[in-house]
Amino acid sequence: MIELYINGTKYMIDVDPMTPLLWVIREQVGLTGTKFGCGIAQCGACTVHVNGKSVRSCITPVKAAVGNNVTTIEGITSADGEPHPIQKAWLTEQVPQCGYCQSGQMMTAVELLNQISSPTDSDIDTAMSGVICRCGTYGRIRKGIKTAALAMRSNAEVPDDG
Ligand code: FES
Numbered sequence: 001m002i003e004l005y006i007n008g009t010k011y012m013i014d015v016d017p018m019t020p021l022l023w024v025i026r027e028q029v030g031l032t033g034t035k036f037g038c039g040i041a042q043c044g045a046c047t048v049h050v051n052g053k054s055v056r057s058c059i060t061p062v063k064a065a066v067g068n069n070v071t072t073i074e075g076i077t078s079a080d081g082e083p084h085p086i087q088k089a090w091l092t093e094q095v096p097q098c099g100y101c102q103s104g105q106m107m108t109a110v111e112l113l114n115q116i117s118s119p120t121d122s123d124i125d126t127a128m129s130g131v132i133c134r135c136g137t138y139g140r141i142r143k144g145i146k147t148a149a150l151a152m153r154s155n156a157e158v159p160d161d162g
């Protein structure tokens with residue numbers, strides 16, 4: 001049995017330790033927001049966070065996630081159902097076209113915004129460069145990241161009147 005923590009929930013999974021984390025997330029746990037694209041770490045569609053860092057779950061053996069916190073696209077929504085600012089921005093800016101790559105795009109963008117609160121175009125291009133969108137939504141992705149960054153900075157600046 002493999003013990004996993006995904007989006008704050010503990011799972012006991014009976015699976016070969018070398019099984020890709022992606023398959024465990026999708027097939028054993030049933031969280032299908034994370035997508036299979038290339039299967040060889042080239043597209044980023046399968047991106048999830050392990051302890052806050054982006055990993056390509058298609059090539060990450062599930063045993064590498066034992067004892068660590070895995071976050072998927074479903075897990076960035078708050079416990080009370082409030083979408084993450086990146087999810088709101090993706091809607092505001094109408095970022096997706098077919099949508100297939102977009103959970104990987106958003107997970108990568110969240111990591112960027114956790115590191116850089118006001119990313120430049122260059123920061124965005126560097127961070128997002130390995131996440132492929134076959135529909136070519138890169139311009140809207142950049143816009144969405146800036147919209148989310150602004151919202152996150154504004155949230156951080158809300159005075160505590162308690
Ligand atoms: S499916 Fe993992 S990088 Fe493409």
Ligand code: FES
Binds near residue numbers: 097099135137
């Ligand atoms: S929106 Fe279609 S692949 Fe990115």
